[in-house]
Amino acid sequence: MWGIEAGSVAQDTASGQYAGLAPSIDSWFLSQSASTASVSKMTAAREAGAVPMVAWSPEGNLTEIKNGQKDAQIISMAKSLAAYGHPFYFRPFAEFNTNWETYSLGRSGNTPQALYGAWRRVFRIFRQYTGSKSLFVWTVGYSGSISPLKTAWPGSDYVNYVGIDAYDWCTSSSWCPGDQYRYKTMLGALRQFDGGRPAILAETATGLQTADKGKWLGAALRTAQADGIRALVWFDEIVPNSNQPDWRLASPSSAQASIQAALKQPNVASPKYRDITTLESYAVSASWAKAIR
Structure with missing residues (x-):
């Protein structure tokens, strides 16, 4: 499944149009201070043919969450997402194995055991209100620690x-070939204990500012599919206010033709080939079928 996170449903749709293939996953982030989600935004994503993907974590450290001190906020969020009424991907505590989140392991007394308990508590509360419509994605950062996982x-x-968040920070193809494969070490580590749960690249991009950006995407799609990655x-x-590359598909404009070519390869699921109910069934079952052309 092909997804985009561009800040809003309209921007995701526009980026899909630029890339030549509408996204089947529409991804965004919610503030940790939030206690509700926008059902209208979720509905707009679905009407555009995409399954929403929401990244959100409650406030507080993991021990507070595990012990139920943040239940009111979690219940409020779960109720608001339940009102959507359709399947959606849900990413709490994304990149917890890095050091830049409030819930990161090693910060504020956060331990692997506390994450274990906090995750289960959030899961149980959400299941109470959303049933199986919330599809939980246990997301790690590719550059983070493996040892506590x-x-x-x-x-x-x-x-x-x-899920794995894996980025290629290279801006020039001359000095970093092959960086579309940075997720591989982390995927191998997860496969040691994850019971074969289906894997996705929940965030990825290259900073290449050349016409090769599409070539990078094409190679990433082929390699991910070969490794059994589902999205x-x-x-x-x-x-803003960072030293990160420009991750946008539209930068540079010279890459547009190669991006569109990359997304024409077989087995890339999109609203162009599948209706929303079929894409939702893919999401729920993680089963796969070839895209119809």
Whole structure:
């Protein structure tokens, strides 16, 4: 499944039009201070033919969450997402194995055991209100620590997908060939204990500012499919006040033709080939079929 995160449903749709293929996953982030989600935004994504993907984590450290001190906020969020009424991907505690999140392991007393308990608590609350429509994605950062992951794993019954956020920071193809494969080490580590849960690239992009950006995407799609990865979600943004590359598909414009060519390869699911109910069934079952052309 082909996904885009560009900041809004309209921007995701526009980026899909630029790339020549509408996204089957429409991804965004919610603030940790939020206690509700926008049902209208979820509905707009579905009307555009995409399954929503929401990244959100409650406030507080993992021990507070595990012990139920943040239940009111979690219940409020779960109720608001339940009102959507259709399947959606849900990414709490994304990149917990890095060091830049409030819930990161090693910060504020956060331990793998606390993440184990916090994840299970959020999962149980969401299941109470959303049933099986919330598809939980246990997301790690490719550059983060591997050693605590097995201890933090909540068990296959509490995870629908494992996710990896993996970026290629290179801006010139002359000095970093092959960086579309940076997820491989982390995927190998997850496969040691994840019970074979289906995997997705929940965030990915290259910083290449050349016409080879599409070539990179094509290689990433082929390699991910060969590794059994079920979805690739492109982070299509500029991060303000940072030294990060311009991740947008439209930068540079000279890459547009190669991007569109990359997305014409077989087995890339999109509203262009599948209606929303079929894409939702893919998401729920993680089963696969060839895209119809």
